[in-house]
Amino acid sequence: MSVLVFTENWDRKFKKLSFELVSYARGVADLLNTSVLALSVGPVEDSELMKLGQYGASRIISIDRPELKNLDNQAWAGVIAAVALKEDARVLILSNNNTGKAIAPRLSVKLKAGVGAGVSSLPVSTEPFTVNKRAFSGNALAQTVIRSEMKILTLLQNSYGLCETENRAVIEKSDVQADTGFLKTEVLDVQKQTGKILLTDADIVVSGGRGMKSPDNWGPLVELATLLGGATACSRPVSDEGWRPHEEHTGQTGKIISPNLYIAVGISGATQHLAGVSSSKYIVAINTDKDAPIFEAAQYGIVGDAAKVLPKLVEAVREIKK
Amino acid sequence: MKILVCISNVPDTTTKVKFTEGNKSLDTAGIQWVINPWDELSLTRALELKDNPASGVKSVTVAHVGTAASEPTIRKALAIGADEAIRVNAGAADAWYTAFQLAEVIRKEQFDLVLCGIESSDYNGSLVGGMIAEFLGIPNVSAVSSLNIENGKPVMVREIDGGKETVTVPVPCLAVVQKGIAKEPRIASMRGIMTARTKQIKIYEPAPAEPLTEVVSFSKPAPRAACRFIDPENAAELISILQNEAKVI
Ligand SMILES: Cc1cc2nc3c(=O)[nH]c(=O)nc-3n(C[C@H](O)[C@H](O)[C@H](O)COP(=O)(O)OP(=O)(O)OC[C@H]3O[C@@H](n4cnc5c(N)ncnc54)[C@H](O)[C@@H]3O)c2cc1C
Numbered sequence: 236m237s238v239l240v241f242t243e244n245w246d247r248k249f250k251k252l253s254f255e256l257v258s259y260a261r262g263v264a265d266l267l268n269t270s271v272l273a274l275s276v277g278p279v280e281d282s283e284l285m286k287l288g289q290y291g292a293s294r295i296i297s298i299d300r301p302e303l304k305n306l307d308n309q310a311w312a313g314v315i316a317a318v319a320l321k322e323d324a325r326v327l328i329l330s331n332n333n334t335g336k337a338i339a340p341r342l343s344v345k346l347k348a349g350v351g352a353g354v355s356s357l358p359v360s361t362e363p364f365t366v367n368k369r370a371f372s373g374n375a376l377a378q379t380v381i382r383s384e385m386k387i388l389t390l391l392q393n394s395y396g397l398c399e400t401e402n403r404a405v406i407e408k409s410d411v412q413a414d415t416g417f418l419k420t421e422v423l424d425v426q427k428q429t430g431k432i433l434l435t436d437a438d439i440v441v442s443g444g445r446g447m448k449s450p451d452n453w454g455p456l457v458e459l460a461t462l463l464g465g466a467t468a469c470s471r472p473v474s475d476e477g478w479r480p481h482e483e484h485t486g487q488t489g490k491i492i493s494p495n496l497y498i499a500v501g502i503s504g505a506t507q508h509l510a511g512v513s514s515s516k517y518i519v520a521i522n523t524d525k526d527a528p529i530f531e532a533a534q535y536g537i538v539g540d541a542a543k544v545l546p547k548l549v550e551a552v553r554e555i556k557k
Numbered sequence: 558m559k560i561l562v563c564i565s566n567v568p569d570t571t572t573k574v575k576f577t578e579g580n581k582s583l584d585t586a587g588i589q590w591v592i593n594p595w596d597e598l599s600l601t602r603a604l605e606l607k608d609n610p611a612s613g614v615k616s617v618t619v620a621h622v623g624t625a626a627s628e629p630t631i632r633k634a635l636a637i638g639a640d641e642a643i644r645v646n647a648g649a650a651d652a653w654y655t656a657f658q659l660a661e662v663i664r665k666e667q668f669d670l671v672l673c674g675i676e677s678s679d680y681n682g683s684l685v686g687g688m689i690a691e692f693l694g695i696p697n698v699s700a701v702s703s704l705n706i707e708n709g710k711p712v713m714v715r716e717i718d719g720g721k722e723t724v725t726v727p728v729p730c731l732a733v734v735q736k737g738i739a740k741e742p743r744i745a746s747m748r749g750i751m752t753a754r755t756k757q758i759k760i761y762e763p764a765p766a767e768p769l770t771e772v773v774s775f776s777k778p779a780p781r782a783a784c785r786f787i788d789p790e791n792a793a794e795l796i797s798i799l800q801n802e803a804k805v806i
């Protein structure tokens with residue numbers, strides 16, 4: 236019996252996301268008195284794989300098959316299911332990101348494993364196996380019992396944190412092959428986002444709403460984000476108007492993020508917007524209207540005009556970065 | 558080509574959710590039920606494709622797993638323009654159970670392209686679409702933000718972590734759709750509303766299956782501390798607090 240965690244790499248490197256997943260898997264494995272097995276798919280060097288050990292994986296299985304170059308939900312789920320069965324995994328852990336959401340449901344059917352989708356804390360009990368999961372767009376947690384013998388959990392990004400331990404991991408190369416009959420996804424074109432910090436990875440996000448008034452006023456907001464090493468985001472009307480790219484839209488119908496710091500500038504704080512950002516550790520709001528609902532979600536607020544406040548913040552960050 | 562759009566019935570997105578009976582179930586009093594926003598957009602895109610004869614789309618059907626109480630939502634989908642509607646007469650016990658029922662329907666009715674939303678705004682599983690595809694053993698593409706049909710093949714743009722890809726899979730297949738798939742949800746016309754009244758909703762009784770998960774209670778996330786206001790004239794203080802007290806920058 237083991238806890239199996241699927242760790243994704245980007246250009247042969249793991250990100251904080253993967254280390255957080257392994258940390259979480261370690262927490263679950265401790266509850267079950269078992270060990271963590273990390274699975275990596277793709278060409279990753281041993282020195283990089285070993286990093287997974289620092290967060291509590293005892294064994295690291297690396298599968299490097301050329302046929303798994305592109306994400307094919309059916310074929311990838313097949314490979315992960317094969318490893319899970321071979322290793323007698325009881326709990327499978329994936330991220331609640333795009334890849335996790337693509338694979339987890341197929342794994343669930345393959346393994347007849349119930350899914351706790353969007354968890355942010357350790358199971359509240361292992362007998363019966365009970366988790367708290369996100370529900371009603373972050374407005375509630377649903378305490379859910381998973382009755383099947385195998386269980387799948389998908390972890391919300393940035394919700395658990397990192398826990399380092401002593402590294403005693405061993406790496407094993409697996410020869411599990413993808414059933415090429417299931418490789419049906421043909422990739423015609425790739426548009427990679429390069430250079431910029433991905434919104435879903437960012438620890439700090441500076442976000443603008445309609446209160447920014449015009450697409451021409453974004454300069455200081457972008458500058459603040461850049462100085463803080465963060466990413467930029469926006470409310471839905473802003474992306475609908477074409478002031479900012481669609482990738483930046485956060486909220487119920489956009490991206491769901493949970494950075495350490497979310498600075499909302501000229502955003503009223505509609506429930507649909509908060510649905511995408513409410514699990515941020517700290518929310519800061521800048522708004523001219525002291526009664527704007529965003530202040531109910533925020534820990535820190537400034538009642539003021541974005542055009543005046545943002546340059547002051549940029550200046551203050553410059554000072555501390557000196 | 559026959560398209561099926563799976564629709565779930567969710568509380569209007571502005572609903573302040575409350576629970577009853579010791580937090581065991583949703584307090585449905587006063588709740589306005591709507592088509593899950595993603596499903597409304599999927600339906601819109603399916604109808605746009607059907608409007609264009611070059612796409613080869615001949616019909617758009619909607620399917621829902623739910624009790625008779627959700628018929629107004631199904632009627633709304635018919636009013637927007639769906640040709641046919643199917644309801645599996647059972648509560649949607651969990652994602653696995655729901656997907657199992659939908660897969661049974663799809664086996665009987667045979668669709669070329671099935672559309673599901675990326676998540677339903679109530680239980681936020683992001684599961685039903687992928688599960689249906691696996692039950693049927695057909696390919697699926699997730700996080701689809703654009704869908705076209707070229708020479709009988711669906712061509713989709715999907716979001717992956719770190720970028721976008723244009724992909725195609727052979728039919729029959731399933732797409733899990735997200736933002737971008739259609740601009741604005743299509744609104745029911747007067748004529749649509751009239752014809753929807755007389756359209757038949759096909760009812761299937763559920764096939765035997767047991768859910769794998771069960772929600773036993775709900776809780777509200779811990780409330781946040783009251784907001785601490787900082788003088789706009791002294792905005793620099795905010796940065797110092799974030800650095801020294803919150804320690805996030
Ligand atoms: C089904 C559905 C799904 C939705 N999904 C989303 C979603 O995913 N994400 C999302 O964001 N929205 C979503 N919405 C829309 C949402 O309801 C709100 O309309 C939207 O979030 C408002 O955006 P906003 O805060 O930028 O604009 P507004 O509500 O117009 O707020 C602008 C704010 O700026 C303030 N302001 C004005 N001038 C200044 C100034 N000079 N300086 C500082 N502040 C100023 C105002 O006081 C106001 O609070 C959805 C709606 C529906 C119906």
Ligand SMILES: Nc1ncnc2c1ncn2[C@@H]1O[C@H](COP(=O)(O)O)[C@@H](O)[C@H]1O
Pocket residue numbers: 562563564565566593595596620621622623649652655659672673674675676677678680681682683684685686
């Ligand atoms: N009861 C249901 N009936 C029909 N389709 C559903 C139902 N529940 C979920 N779906 C479909 O599955 C998608 C994702 O739902 P979920 O997995 O619950 O987040 C929805 O957008 C619908 O397309």
